[in-house]
Amino acid sequence: MGLITSLLTLPIAPVRGVVWVAEKLNDAAERELHDPAVLRAQLAVLNQELESGDITLEEFEREEERLLERLHAARVSSAQIDRR
Numbered sequence: 001m002g003l004i005t006s007l008l009t010l011p012i013a014p015v016r017g018v019v020w021v022a023e024k025l026n027d028a029a030e031r032e033l034h035d036p037a038v039l040r041a042q043l044a045v046l047n048q049e050l051e052s053g054d055i056t057l058e059e060f061e062r063e064e065e066r067l068l069e070r071l072h073a074a075r076v077s078s079a080q081i082d083r084r
Contacts (some may be wrong), residue, residue: 008057036075 032038043064052061 034070034077036071036074036078039067039071039074043071 021036046055046060046063046067049055055063
């Protein structure tokens with residue numbers, strides 16, 4: 001970037017910084033959303049909640065299905081990346 005370009009785009013520098021931070025937060029959230037270890041931990045917590053009576057069997061089954069679908073999707077995408 002040249003000096004003139006730097007001077008002309010200086011007023012929007014804070015916006016670029018906010019966009020960069022938002023992109024980093026989004027990347028971290030995506031990694032956590034599809035991390036098999038995180039999903040397995042959530043399944044373990046779900047089982048504990050069922051055993052302690054904090055949730056009903058219906059709630060457990062609904063959440064378990066959702067987590068298992070995410071785990072399966074994470075494994076499929078990981079396998080596709082490994083094939084490349």
